[in-house]
Amino acid sequence: MTFAASTLPTDEATFAQLIFGAPLLGAVLLLFFGKRLGKLSGIIGSATVGIAFVFGVLSFMDLTSIATGHGENARVLTKSWFTWIEVGDFNVHMSLVIDQLSIVMVFVITGVGFLIHVYSIGYMSSEENYGRFFAYLNLFIAAMLLLVLGDNLLVMFIGWEGVGLCSYLLIGFWFEDRANATAAKKAFVVNRIGDFSFLLGIFLLAVSAGTLTFAGINESAVSGAIGGSMATVGALLLFGGAAGKSAQIPLYVWLPDAMAGPTPVSALIHAATMVTAGVYMVARTFPLFEAASFDVLLLVAWVGGATAVITAIVAAAEYDIKKILAYSTISQLGYMFLALGVGAYSIAIFHLVTHAFFKALMFLGSGSVMHALDGETDVRRMGGLRKVMPITGWTFMMGWLAICGIVPFSGFFSKDAILAGAWADGQYVLWGLGVATAALTAFYMSRLYLRVFEGGVVMPEGTHAHDAPPTMAAALIPLGILSLAAGALNFPGGLTFEHFLEPVLGEPEVAHGLTAWLLGGAATVVAVGGIAVAWALYLRAGGLQVRDRTERMLGPAVRAARNKLYVDRTYETLILQPGRDLAVFCTEVVDRKIIDGAVNGTGKLVAGSSELLRRLQTGYVRNYAAAFLVGVVVVFSILIVRVAA
């Protein structure tokens, strides 16, 4: 693997701070004047993200203005504001970097972010705290941009915590409902675990690499300045942070609950952008992972593969439309980590991009359905909706075909490339996991799509379904087109996307020739098979009987899947309950008796001596002067003893 990023020439970035500044300005404006601006908040919120997108385009043109062909003459643009910390030789600068990787992320964040903002104008129109919603959303975009633009781990960490905060605020946006507040808290706490690991990783790298810039860390990883075992621990800690933010085993449990937030939030934060931060982070620091003496990358691949399969199984048993999409998101993130683990970094990013399109699209589509059906989320009470709401139905179909991996939809190319990468890396078992996930994905997504949009019309009683209003349609249609066509970014012949990222992420090993065709064919067959099964079970007449029979046959397995494989319950028994017991023990015994006792004792001691000393402060000058004189005598005595000695 060639690694070139640190040796690329550097130029001054002109627009970097504007990309990040525009949504930040919007957030500040809306936080302070959101109430007064009323309906204008949505427009301001969307416009600032649109402006950020435009600055992203300008930066892209700036970046590629001298770059020609495959990474020759490539360069990076940086913008440094000021030195933040300077201790001896250790420096941290507040600086941003625009390179091939961060600009891709900028496009995803501001592009998809803009569409979701526009969608929210319609979706949240009857919301009381309209301004506050857009303020948080803008703040999120700003933090996410800081995360991807930061040129060192500490700036990234600010963005990392910023998006975590916004996620917390937005999951609990309807905090009047206790369940939502609890979900927000769960997301926050589980993320804390990952963040703690990330922070330890930062400390470790600060000590062992002596720098926190990505270029510096990667360089010392390549040169061997960071020892193999140190790199192992550092990479593991960073991956711990990534697993928390990107909802991987064992820290994925917060994401399904995070669906308590408004649907645009689920689309933006919990599908397209924030949850991919972990993928971005690992891709950013991949030389560190490669330098590790223990094969951390293999661990990453296995965690990703296992997450992908397991959550796909749970998704196949869910009935809540948003929960299905949430488990599907975790599963797809697992794919991305699988790609990272087999060294196909740019392919992981490619899947990140296509996934951002089709998953955001499907979340927004589900939001449109819920909007039409008065908040109904149970797929069993829906059916044939494509006839009632054609825009939503047709665009959702694009997303469905994309995630199933049907040619020529975008998901086919990115997923196929991941599977080919696993094969080329010699990880045939992981390849098998990937194929199984592909089959399961095709099955559960078809189960969702066919149930909700095809067949006879089913709606909860008393609802009058209507198609998405214009602002919501305005977001669905472009995302539908992107889900269909984004594969063109990286067609097998040109591989434009991979080559674009080459200066930063290197060239992935992929299968070629006949193998490639066979692998692609196999994936397609599996996908079609999954769809066919779903069709047979859910749409074909008599499917119900077959379903009952299989459920009886697979009884315990189905029940386990319905219960989310008992993961939440296991955590409850193994971690939460002991934790609560420990907390009770700490408050009742350790804190009340031991610590409070010591503190109160100290307090009494201080107060007592204080009273004693206070008596000296009589208010009479003569006493003050006497005390002074005593002091002088003591001083003199000390010095005379000293001098005499």
Next chain:
Amino acid sequence: MDFVAPKIALSGIAPEIALAATALLVLLADAFIGDRPRTLRPEHGSARPGSGILGNRWHLPLLSLIGFGAAVYLALDAWDRVDATGATTQFSGMIAVDGFSVFVKITLAVFGALTILLGHEYLVRRDLEEGEFFALVLFSVAGMMLMASSADLIVTFLALETFSIALYVLVGYQRSRLDGQEAAMKYFLLGAFSSTFFLLGIALVFGATGSTNLYGEGGITSFLATTPAADLSLLVLGAGLLIVGLGFKVAAVPFHMWTPDAYQGAPSPVTGFMAAGSKLAGFAALLRLLDVVLFPLRWDWRPLVIGIAVVTMIVGSILAVVQDDIKRMLAYSSIAHAGFVFTAVIATNDRGISGALFYLATYGLTIVGAFAIVAVLGGPEERRTRVNDFRGLFAAHPLLAGILTLLMLSLAGVPITSGFVAKLVVFGAAVEAGYTWVVVVGAIASAIAAFFYLRILVVMYMVDAEVAEEPKAVMGPLSIGVIGLSAAATLVLGLFWSPLIELAEKATFFAGP
């Protein structure tokens, strides 16, 4: 015979000259300009802030501010010279022109300017005479600056008296307040008392070395360098008395008894000025004397100073706990802070010196803001300064309560405030010098101190039905500006401390022999 005009270099004391000249101008202008239109009635609080305050009586504060601006400019000018030609002495070696004095002077000028801004609004609201106040502040800052650049013990004494006498008057400035009168009297008597010890110390040093000069030919530095075998006991005793005299000014235990009374009785802007300015001036002289001139004798004086540091930190923190009056509490807290700075003095390394300067600068900026808040909440005679009078402040003035929280956390040394960074650097210097146990004592004192800062916060945020009288802030643009500036400095220096520390590190260039 030609008359050759003596060539007198003035750059070393140009800022002091500018301030003294401005003070004279202020007195003149006060006598001649206008008949002092009464724009605000004395009753506190009824006045609308803004128009009246900035309207009619702006000449004198503006003039004073120009004076401080000129002082800063001249100090920077002196710095350029130091930068170009190195540290020097002037006036036959009596004035040191070095990075250290420039840093201290600029910081003092900032404290002085903030005091002018606060004092103006404070005085106008209470319908007090202004001219003398500004002149006294200007004179006293000039004296404090001279403390920093003095290279001769006689000049140090002169400077000490200059700023002290101005402060005695300022403490009792509000003549209608009896506690102010009492405080001024006590401060004056004890100040005179301590001055005698300081003078005796000078006499002993002169007796031992034959000079009062620090760096000049035959001065103390060269005496120590050239006469290694001499009996130094007299010099050490003299140094001890100098420490006593300066310890009085910085409120070190056991020479601190005046502090709570004077801090409580003085008008709050003056209290803030005393806490910030006279501490900085006193420590400036101490640092130059102990860490530079008497560095060779450090093994003799250090045990004494360690003792003072430890006792000061502990006694200041413990006594603050039982105070019910916030001004007295902040007085004891300022005693404790003096102890923390002493830990940097005993380090006798460059980090200690720059750390002490950083500490004093950030502490000054924070404490001026804290006393400004006390001033706006205290009422005309500052009767509402009990801790319980802050009950319900958050409900009445959320922003003010937030800022006070920030300032208190900074005084307690909580991270992301300047107070934390300051403690970190002074403690770091002491650890580097091998005095970890002193730092441990300091940490314990900080923990005790946290209690009373937090007590104010608890009271402030308490929602209490039985609030006898809701706190009422009376503030105009100047108070708001100073409080905001202090809060901003506390926060910004807590996050981005590097630039100021770098400046403080430059201030460790001393004039030498």
